[in-house]
Amino acid sequence: MKQLKIFFSLVRDALDSATKGNTAYHIWMGLLTVLMLTGAYCYSKQLNEGLSVTGMNDRVSWGLYISNFTFLVGVAAAAVMLVLPTYVLKDIDFSKAVLIGEGLAVSALVMCLAFVTVDLGGPARAWHLIPGIGLFNWPDSMLAWDVIVLNGYLFINITIPLYILMKKYQGKLPHKRVYFPGVMISVFWAIGIHMVTAFLYAGLPAKPFWNNALLGPRFLASAFSAGPALIILALEIIKKYSDYTIEIKTIRKISLVVTVAAQINLIMLASELFKEFYAPTHHSSSAIYLFFGLDGKNALMPWIYTSIAMNVTATVILTIHALRKDLRWLNVACVLLFVGIWIEKGMGLIIPGFIPGPWGDIVEYMPTWIEVGVTLGVWAMGFFLFTILVKAAIPIETGRLKYEKLGSQ
Amino acid sequence: MSQKENKTTNQTSCGSGNCTCDKQDGFDQSMNKKTGRRQMLQKLTGGLLAGAGLVNSACSVTATDNKKENAQLKWEEFFKGNYRLMTADEKKETVNRLQRLYELNHGKRIDISTKSPVKDVLYGYAFNISKCRGYMDCVNACVKENNQDRDSQMQYIRIHEMKNGHFNFEESDDDFYHEVPAAGHFYLGTQCYHCENPPCVDVCPVGATWKEKDGIVVIDYDWCIGCRYCMAACPYDGRRFNWSTPEVPEEEVNKKQHYLGNRLRKKGVTEKCTFCIQRSREGKNPACVEACPTGARIFGNLLDPDSEIRWVLDNKKVFRLKEDLGTEPKFWYFMD
Known part of the structure; x- marks a missing residue:
């Protein structure tokens, strides 16, 4: 009962904190709201x-929605790269970044679920997925697996930070024996969500382009570069807009994670290209x-070459120590990687x-404006949620926002 | 708590009705439980949404009786279960609702069958490449028989026009518009192959599609959530999606329907060839077989040693497409 009271007070204080900000903040949130309404x-x-x-x-029965879903599962999974060193290796550098990382994971997961929902032909019938009242085709369907792992990961990433914030809100130290098991599970779970999502595609012999053992590992490598790049x-x-101090050391360490993952991703790309083009079948x-066009149709060519150019440029920048250590170059590399992998x-x-298609016919795909509108709306919703989470978590983490203060005010 | 409730419901239903079951097996138990929970959900959400005015027309005094009935039936339809788990009574109820709904909205009766698979029947299909001339009569008959969307010109069958000397789908044309047969070409039709190991069935997250005992792969259109994973999983382009509300002119609606077959679909669900389940289970040939003017299409019971399909399999050199995928299609090709 007391915990509930503290929780409601926390939510009240957090909302209070999230709705206050300077003009730039309000413009940012207003812009996101406009995008959400358009969506x-x-x-x-x-x-x-x-x-x-x-x-x-x-x-072409899946398009922009499922593409974004796939990408965002990776962003969500990448939060683990920050959780792991913070809690397990007790690397103090990362602890300030971890709350941000988990906030990002929650936002990305909410976006994932939204993208799957907008892709459904009958979203009103989505309750058929709920075990007990629906009919859940588990363990046969990889999509059923995905529903479990994504919702489970969402649950873990809400509860752990909530526990820590609740403790800090009361000015107490979180107990390691409470959050540590959850953290351990989330580390494995994060790899699980991305592998399961890869298996969703890799498990289809009907689509030789996806039916590929490298798909899962490549998903992980690309996610662990794009996700931390966004972080x-x-x-x-x-750091620029709040009093939350983040040491340069932290960013340096995360950038090392990004670098290694981006390098591995390129090696895997080379391996795939060799397999497809040395002896084409x-x-x-x-x-x-994709790379050269077929029958004079080549709508995807500009996309893939842009993507590869961005990935290669970013990886080169990151690999050169002098450039990686220069924040401006690092930021350029991060933006390039994020867009390139998207x-x-x-x-x-x-x-x-x-x-x-299955019988060789080539029908090209181009998203419509409505599709783009919905997609932007979902992205805006994700950023909106992320901003609120961060805005609420920072004052609690820094100790500015405390439960006792409520009484004295 | 819900289990207790279920038990009591089961007891009363078994005691009052002329129930034939003397002992419940696990299937019945889980099925009854599911229905019970769903009914609870229906009542719960019903109560919640009534306040929001979503069942406005169902409760309103000003709405006509027909409108009220319409809304009530739609409401009940929304909360029904998966066809595979329905009892005979539940099947009858949903069919009555669907028929009544059609009557209310169109003023005409339709006949929806729930006929089960016939014992000792496993359907198979053979396609004679030498005989097909690309007339497309099969395609037209299929569209009419199965009430496919006329707006998007949805077709289950694709006829591929291939150049002599090649057996290459990538060089074939399935969208030709000229006089047939074209010189130097041969024709080959594809559709759902009703695989023995259907990949589309495995991937469905809600079990809305399955293989019946007579080998027909079917879809429960009211259970499908429209995720289209089955379309991605099918190596044969066998499935179609209703991207909009399907339109069939009232006078062209085939009113002889089957729940798992040609009954009218809604927007946002997948559909496919069902070997004309509404015909085949009555002992008739599918519409495509009947319509083919050259006799290129052969359909029958694989378990009947005297059937025509068995004669073809025993006496002709038959082959199937993409056999390397291990899907075991029940659709063979052969030449004279």
Whole structure:
């Protein structure tokens, strides 16, 4: 009962903190709100008319939504790269970044679930997925696995930071024996969510482009570069606009994680390219379409070359110590990596998996404005949530916001 | 708590009705439990949403009786279970609701069958490449028989026009518009192959699609959530999606329907060839077989040694497509 009272007080204080800010903050949140409303309008149109308002069709039956879902699972999983050293290796450097990381994981997961929901033809019937009242095709369906691991990961990433914040809010120290088991589970779970999501595609012999043992490991490598890259950018923005001190050491260490992951990702890309193009078979036709076009159709070519150029440039910048240590260059590399891997997961992986179709026909895909609107809306919702979480967590973490203060005010 | 409630419901239903079950097996138990929980959800959400005015027309005094009934039936339809887990009574109830709904909205009766698989029947299909001339009569008959969306011109069957000397789908054309047969070409049709190991069934997260005992892979259109994972998993392009609300002109609706077959679909669900389940289970040939003017299509019971399909398998050199995937299609090709 007392805990509940503290919790409600925390929520009240947190909301209070999240709604206060300077003009720039309000403009930022206002902009996100406009995008969310636009997205909601686009989604209502899609609900009314059906998925025919998107660029998808019977040949390319997954598009921008599932692409973003795939990418964001990686961003969510990447939070583990910060959790692991902080709690397990007791690396004090990372502890300030970890709350941000977990906030990012929660936001990314909410976006993932939103992207899957907007992709459903019958979102009203989504309750069929709930075990007990629905019919959950587990363990056969990898999508059923994904529902479990994503929701489980969301639960873990809400409860651990909440416990820590609740303790700090009361001015107490969190007990290690309470949060440590949860942290250990979340470390393995994070790898699980991305592997399961990769298996969702890799388990389809019908799509040779995806049916590939390297898909899971490559998902991990690309996620562990794009995710922490976003965290670096977020940390720098937070550092600039708040009193939350983040040591340069922390950013240096995270950038090392990004560097190694980006290098491994490129090695895997080279391995895939070799396999597809040294001795091309029927199964290489998706890759041929992606990189060179087929039958004069080559809509994805600009995307994949942009993506590879961004990835390579970013990896080169990161690999050169002098450039990586210069924050400006580091930021450029992080932006390039984030965008490059976003393209790679969508236009470079999900879409070409469907082209050519099972009988060799080439139908190209281009998202419609409605699809783009919904996508931007979901992204805005994610950033909105992330901003609120960070804005609420920072004063508690720094000790400015405490439970006792409520009484004295 | 809910288990207790279920027990009591089971007892009363077994005691009052002319129930034939003397002992419940695990399947019945889990099924009854599911229904019980769902009904609870229905009542709960019903109570919640009534306040929000979403069942406005169902409770309103001004709405006409028809409108009220319509809303009530739709409400009950929304909370029904997966067809595979329905009892005979529940199947009858949903069919009555669906027929009544159609009557309310269109003023006409439709006949929805729930006929189960016939014992000792396993359907198979053979396609004679030498005979097909690309007339597309099968495609048209299929669209009419199965009430497919006319707006998007949805078709289950694709006829591929191939150049002589090649057996290459990538060089074939399945969207030709000229006089057939074209010189120097041959024709080959593809559709759902009703695989023995259907990858589409494994991937469905809600069990909305499954293989029946007679080998037909079916979809419960009211249970499908429209995630389209099955479409990605099918190596044969066998599945179609309703990207919009399907439109069939009232006078063209085939009113002889099956729950798992050609009944009218809604927007946002997948559908596919069912070997015309509404015909085949009545002992008739699928519409495509009946419509083919050249006799290129052969359908029958694989378990009947005297069937035509068995004669083809025993006497012709048959083959299947993409056999390396291990899906074991029940659809064979052969040549004279």
